[in-house]
Amino acid sequence: RPSDLDGLPAGVAGHLEGEGIEAFYPPQEAAVEAGVTAGESLVASVPTASGKTLIAQLGMLSAVERGGKALYIVPLRALAGEKAREFEAFEEYGVSVGVSTGNYQSDGDWLGSKDIIVATSEKVDSLIRNGADWVDDLSCVVADEVHLVDDAHRGPTLEVTLAKLRQRVPSLQVVALSATVGNADELADWLDAELVDSDWRPIDLRTGVHYGQSLHLDDGSQRELSVGGNRNQTSALVEDTLADGGSTLVFVNSRRNAESAAGRLGDVSRRFLDGDEREALADIAEEIRGVSDTETSDDLADAVERGAAFHHAGLAREHRELVEEAFRDRLVKVVSATPTLAAGVNTPSRRVIVRDWQRYDGDAGGMQPLSVLEVHQMFGRAGRPGLDPYGEAVLLANTHEELEELFDRYIYADPEPVRSKLAAEPALRTHVLAAVATGVARSRDALLEFLSGTLYATQTDDPERLESVTDDVLDYLVANDFVEREDGGLSATSSGHLVSRLYVDPMSAAELLHGLEDAENPTPFGLYHLVARTPDLYGLYLRSGDRERYTELAYERETEFLGRMPSEFEENQWEDWLAATKTAKLLEDWANELDEDTIAERYGVGPGDIRGKVETAEWLLNAAERLAGDLGYGNTKAVRDARKRVEYGVGEELLDLAGVRNVGRKRARRLYEAGIETRADLRNAAKPVVLGALRGRRRTAETVLENVGHENPSMADVRADADAEAAAR
Numbered sequence: 001r002p003s004d005l006d007g008l009p010a011g012v013a014g015h016l017e018g019e020g021i022e023a024f025y026p027p028q029e030a031a032v033e034a035g036v037t038a039g040e041s042l043v044a045s046v047p048t049a050s051g052k053t054l055i056a057q058l059g060m061l062s063a064v065e066r067g068g069k070a071l072y073i074v075p076l077r078a079l080a081g082e083k084a085r086e087f088e089a090f091e092e093y094g095v096s097v098g099v100s101t102g103n104y105q106s107d108g109d110w111l112g113s114k115d116i117i118v119a120t121s122e123k124v125d126s127l128i129r130n131g132a133d134w135v136d137d138l139s140c141v142v143a144d145e146v147h148l149v150d151d152a153h154r155g156p157t158l159e160v161t162l163a164k165l166r167q168r169v170p171s172l173q174v175v176a177l178s179a180t181v182g183n184a185d186e187l188a189d190w191l192d193a194e195l196v197d198s199d200w201r202p203i204d205l206r207t208g209v210h211y212g213q214s215l216h217l218d219d220g221s222q223r224e225l226s227v228g229g230n231r232n233q234t235s236a237l238v239e240d241t242l243a244d245g246g247s248t249l250v251f252v253n254s255r256r257n258a259e260s261a262a263g264r265l266g267d268v269s270r271r272f273l274d275g276d277e278r279e280a281l282a283d284i285a286e287e288i289r290g291v292s293d294t295e296t297s298d299d300l301a302d303a304v305e306r307g308a309a310f311h312h313a314g315l316a317r318e319h320r321e322l323v324e325e326a327f328r329d330r331l332v333k334v335v336s337a338t339p340t341l342a343a344g345v346n347t348p349s350r351r352v353i354v355r356d357w358q359r360y361d362g363d364a365g366g367m368q369p370l371s372v373l374e375v376h377q378m379f380g381r382a383g384r385p386g387l388d389p390y391g392e393a394v395l396l397a398n399t400h401e402e403l404e405e406l407f408d409r410y411i412y413a414d415p416e417p418v419r420s421k422l423a424a425e426p427a428l429r430t431h432v433l434a435a436v437a438t439g440v441a442r443s444r445d446a447l448l449e450f451l452s453g454t455l456y457a458t459q460t461d462d463p464e465r466l467e468s469v470t471d472d473v474l475d476y477l478v479a480n481d482f483v484e485r486e487d488g489g490l491s492a493t494s495s496g497h498l499v500s501r502l503y504v505d506p507m508s509a510a511e512l513l514h515g516l517e518d519a520e521n522p523t524p525f526g527l528y529h530l531v532a533r534t535p536d537l538y539g540l541y542l543r544s545g546d547r548e549r550y551t552e553l554a555y556e557r558e559t560e561f562l563g564r565m566p567s568e569f570e571e572n573q574w575e576d577w578l579a580a581t582k583t584a585k586l587l588e589d590w591a592n593e594l595d596e597d598t599i600a601e602r603y604g605v606g607p608g609d610i611r612g613k614v615e616t617a618e619w620l621l622n623a624a625e626r627l628a629g630d631l632g633y634g635n636t637k638a639v640r641d642a643r644k645r646v647e648y649g650v651g652e653e654l655l656d657l658a659g660v661r662n663v664g665r666k667r668a669r670r671l672y673e674a675g676i677e678t679r680a681d682l683r684n685a686a687k688p689v690v691l692g693a694l695r696g697r698r699r700t701a702e703t704v705l706e707n708v709g710h711e712n713p714s715m716a717d718v719r720a721d722a723d724a725e726a727a728a729r
């Protein structure tokens with residue numbers, strides 16, 4: 001039990017026991033025996049929801065107690081806040097916690113004063129590139145969901161970050177948490193770590209496939225559902241679980257499917273609600289509507305009122321949190337989700353249904369089966385220890401052949417081994433530049449030496465392949481003036497340093513610089529198109545009808561494009577160009593003050609996606625401005641203005657006002673309509689006009705005046721000017 005352990009900060013063991021951790025789970029005990037509280041590196045490969053977080057906490061807390069500092073690397077930005085809140089419970093025992101999120105590099109020094117730091121691998125990588133020296137004080141680093149080194153897009157950053165940290169601090173303790181994978185021993189080899197490899201779970205898991213009227217289970221048994229008839233399989237299973245007092249998590253393969261499934265499943269769950277539940281759900285639905293006035297928000301609220309919900313990465317954070325909480329509180333009975341939910345959020349449920357076992361994959365050009373590892377992670381969300389007698393996870397089959405295929409493919413199969421994706425060129429491009437710019441590698445040999453500390457090097461049986469891609473990448477960086485090669489030595493140019501610190505893909509930076517080189521008076525649309533064609537901002541998908549629509553638009557606005565427009569015969573480039581045109585148009589609509597709902601509908605995206613594109617564009621335009629400034633280009637002001645317009649989502653005439661805190665795009669427009677056009681106007685305006693333009697909201701008006709530096713912002717006894725109020729409606 002926790003109180004038997006030496007080396008934790010005083011009070012922590014008691015706290016853990018108070019939280020219900022009375023005895024360690026077997027994998028936790030094995031981790032302690034392997035030395036996790038004594039500074040030993042460890043790979044813990046155990047199923048979802050089997051207590052990995054506690055293993056990490058034991059490592060970090062004992063490191064802090066020895067006077068060290070710990071870093072917890074989360075797989076998703078959305079999880080950083082959640083993990084930090086979890087660890088903040090230890091602040092009471094003198095352990096300080098800091099979380100670092102966001103695109104910009106602002107909070108480095110403040111972080112250095114914390115005992116436990118939570119961040120994504122991208123953020124850690126960026127902090128290192130920008131010279132964070134607290135990295136040298138680390139004694140323990142946790143890599144959560146380390147099997148994600150297998151991810152083609154994000155894996156290499158995690159891999160390289162771990163290699164860098166270990167190079168900086170040779171004695172560093174690495175605690176790597178992994179789902180059960182096929183080759184945990186290789187991960188342990190790579191990290192010179194002890195291994196805890198277990199498939200123990202705190203609650204029994206039954207897995208199976210539903211076909212026809214029956215559930216076929218992994219122990220060979222077969223059982224009829226309590227509800228018969230010709231119902232849709234998912235609905236029948238959800239109803240069967242509800243009849244037994246349990247909740248269901250349904251995994252589907254797209255956001256759209258998650259939304260439509262929740263609509264349908266609400267017809268089932270609504271029949272199982274009692275009066276109190278209906279009331280509580282109506283309150284939550286109201287809260288959901290209050291987050292934003294979009295269609296997604298409305299659909300979600302409608303579903304929640306009926307005891308169902310959907311969950312995906314396109315939702316606003318507040319929406320996601322409300323859904324998770326309502327599901328944990330057992331008010332929402334069924335959630336349809338995309339697989340992101342399986343990855344981190346702790347939302348167990350009696351039954352898990354993996355409805356879609358295939359997903360559209362653009363790179364592979366069609367539907368592809370999910371990996372065993374992914375499906376088993378979804379399975380792992382089944383069963384709430386202490387609440388359910390067991391968890392049950394099922395796949396759905398339409399034919400007898402499919403029933404057999406699913407058993408072979410997922411039920412009886414072992415998860416795949418994790419393979420490094422570092423040798424892919426885009427990944428190496430950015431990490432090689434960073435290694436050169438930060439002085440980790442001052443020569444080709446030093447670079448190869450550094451790369452030999454990666455999982456890739458541990459796994460490859462063809463070391464020449466890494467050498468040859470590295471050489472290609474170096475050639476690319478030299479050709480684009482980011483790196484200089486002299487007498488066998490490597491150094492970064494001024495642009496190269498800047499690109500590494502700004503954390504943009506060198507290929508994005510090259511694209512931005514080529515586009516800006518001869519652009520005298522770039523328009524916002526031209527600049528949005530430029531950033532939309534960089535690899536850092538994936539363009540929107542073209543849907544049916546889009547090709548014609550955006551071809552027309554591309555010719556109409558041809559003179560605004562920066563750089564050479566491909567011809568329609570260069571098919572791939574043309575397709576990318578149109579996708580960027582669509583994205584640029586979305587950004588322009590946003591900067592022209594179109595409301596979010598209209599944009600969401602016009603482009604077939606969720607409000608979360610709009611924010612995502614806007615933030616990324618803002619970040620890339622900031623990078624573009626800095627790069628252009630560094631090379632002395634004369635168009636930095638145009639770039640800055642275009643950036644501010646997407647940042648605030650307003651027309652040029654509102655830039656001054658929208659920058660005032662608490663004003664924002666809608667209020668800026670209302671003030672403007674009432675004749676208040678600048679910050680100076682706002683300071684000098686008659687208070688009744690300000691109050692009227694802000695629709696009579698006194699508190700808001702006072703805050704706004706305060707933020708603009710008004711001497712006496714009080715609105716006591718002020719009456720809203722009727723004309724201004726009418727203009728604001």
Ligand code: ADP
Nearest residue numbers: 020021022023024025048049050051052053054
């Ligand atoms: P994982 O990270 O492996 O997916 P978590 O660490 O989130 O799983 O643990 C799942 C749940 O189990 C959490 O609610 C946690 O508080 C609880 N838990 C972990 N260890 C124990 C334990 N030894 N005794 C009781 N509950 C535990």
